[in-house]
Amino acid sequence: MGPFIIYNYFNLLKEHVQNIPPSQIYNLDETSFCLDPSRIKVVGEKGKAAHRTTSGPGRENITVLLGGNAAGEKRPPLIVFKGKNIWDSWITNKTEYPKMTYSATKNGWMETEMFTKYFENNFLQNIGKERPVILIYDAHTSHISIFLIEKAIANNIIIIKLPPYFSHLLQPMDLCVFKSLKVAWDVELTKWQRQNYGTKLPKAVFSTIISKIWSEAGPALLIKGYEKGGIYPFNNQVIAAEKFDPEAYRRWNLENSSNNSPVAVPDPSVADQIKENQINLPSSSQKSLIDTSLSFEPKSLTPSLTSITFESIILEQLKQVPKTEKTTRKKICKGAEVITTLEAIAVLKEQANKVESKPKKLGRKKKKNSCTKKRQMKIVWKKKKKMIQMMT
Template sequence: MAQREAQIALALAAIRIGEAKSIRAAQRAYAVPESTLRARLAGTTNRRTAHQYRKRLSVRQVVDWILEQDTQGFTPSHARTREMATRILRMNVVGRPIEAARINGTHPEAIQEFYLLYEDIVRRFNIQPCNTWNMDEHWTAVGVCTNSYVLASSSQRRSYVKSPESREWVSIIEIVSPAGGFARPLVIFKDTAPQTTHFPTDTPDWLYTTSENGWTTNSKGISWLYDIFIIPETQPKDGQWRLLIMDGHGSHTSTEFLWICKQNKVHLLFLPANTSHVLQPLDLGVSAPLKSRYRSQTVALASLDDALPIKKQRFVTCYNLALKKTFTPRLLRTGWQAAGLYPFNPSKGPNSSQVQAPKPRQSMPPPHQEINPIFTTPTSSRYIQQATKSIRKKAGEKQALYQALHKAGHAINSLDASHIALAHRNTQLQAQLDTIVTKKRRKVQVNPNTQFGNIDNITMARQAQALLEEKEASKQVKYDAMAAARELEEQSFEALQFEWQMDDF
């Protein structure tokens, strides 16, 4: 690898200083692929250097952890292995993974505009922190998928893991305030209607509903407004305005949803697309700790209860325990502070490590390669003239050769003009022929006792039409041959020959 990189470096240096006249010349001289040289000249680096920042993870640590889990009967899946590897990377001060759409779609200009709009709304409507809310819907898996591969020791053929059975998604709508307050969540199960078996004995005081796929809908969003957010117990005193910050999900942007909020003095502020990881307090404060604690509860429950399935009833129990540990005033305020909304700090979002401004790619253009017109096949008189000038510069004044090439250029121009005229004439004649000659069609014979033609009638008509087309095609070949013969008779013998004669010089 080191020797190959040294050869590439020498080839690039030869191109830059002009020692190699072209990329292909450098490729032949240093035995380096041409595609590699072009990529390096365009600004790319080798694969090892490009991925060096990711190699802070000790493979030995991950392998030891997999073997330890295997001996304990908790053979890890790929998802759990990735989670452990991510924790090791965090320990080594490596950033956590993030979706490419979030990075590419997060623009500092949109974030700054959001801060300006937020500041203007709070100032104009005199909205207090206790009347500012952030609402978000997130999805949580009830169980763990059973059809997943796991990682274990290579010395044994099969490994078994205690699993909380099949996975089922549940939607939860949460709402928090910078003053440390929060309202009860809305849980949406995947079912036709809530069942008594969904809930444990000590069911928490939440709101529960169902939908066909476990996701929210427009009607669910409106019901959430009436049953949670704008109930009389939560209305502010003295008719003050409230601010509700949320993403642009379709259930939040329906006309009825907007109208209900306007009637109840609720000002809506939507987050820009792909910025919830930077501007949404719920994501920055309690979302990650809540999901982590919920997963810990499900894993502990599976180990104690011998892999009993995590159904809706057990989900409510596990999620309730995780919610009580996570929704604390300190964590709730942390999310608003990290988003730069309370206390107001508009530099938080644009300066976040998860916001990357697009960097222009600096590419070095490949060296200019001059093409000698002498060694190219002339396609017009312009190339003949270029070759003539090049020969005169190198061979001196040879008037006879110059005149011969000059006349050859004129001859090519004349032939090109006649060729274009013939092609245009052929196109016109073909268009006229197409308008005169029409293909014969075969009528589908239908039995008068029936109203519609069947497949047998249509097949017979298609066969008859194919025979007619074959006869016409055989006649057309004869016509084309006769037309070509007449065209050759009209041309002179001199027009059909072209001679080149060049003396040594």
């Protein structure tokens, strides 16, 4: 866990979210619902087999995209079924949650084209006319496309992409909403299975249950999720210090101490280790020594006797081999960034052009079958034999 990535994200968030009302701050994310209950225990006769598994050993899952704003207002969900087409028997007849959307993909996962269509035909139609709107979601590849970014810019929507691998700490839907929904899902699924034992859950029933639990979810879930993620109200100290890598957190504290920013006090045990490694020095140079001994940068060490530490002696003895600069690798994606910019569109177009201009690999020529060669040799030999017979 890197504090540099986290706090750079919070700086970016503060820059764009301040003075924006909670009703204009949104989060979208998808999760999967298993067709077999996982949190409900089964009661049965002792010594007898008892189970509720209905979808087979593979434990089938269905993807659902959910979202809402920091004021607790929910938006219509998107259900992604596995298949080539959407059938009318998959759609619920009960309109417990209006404007619910359906889609289908080959593997049942979220895809770029589908997410873009949902953004254009559902999300934009159900967020009102107040602008600007802040949309926060993770860096999954299905959430980014040139058309989506251009559409967002045209509608004054600022998309902030979360840093990769941090959504479980920063994304409101992950922090509060999904866990409560899946508990409610297991309860409703078990109720249905008690009346339909041994029957696989129909897709229309799945849609009905999802619609019901989403409509019954209170606004407090969403509001708490934004609060725990530090988005609204804004709070860049929501992540506890012990969750960070200790070494990276110590370097982050040292780097930000000169800016008079509120940082955590270094661990007392670290300070004791520093004192044990120091040579007796005047008190006036104590602060500069601590900064030097924890910087881990050889260039910051001074040759004066008043700043010699045990660590500096080791660093002088260990000569590092100079690293060669690699020019083939180019960093394009930051940890957290606003993707509704012309620069982001230019990068995506450049990547698309590289893929299109890449020459196709030619297949290897097929080797002639050895059986064919033998057959041809037999024919030639028969002809020669026939000619010899005619001559004799």
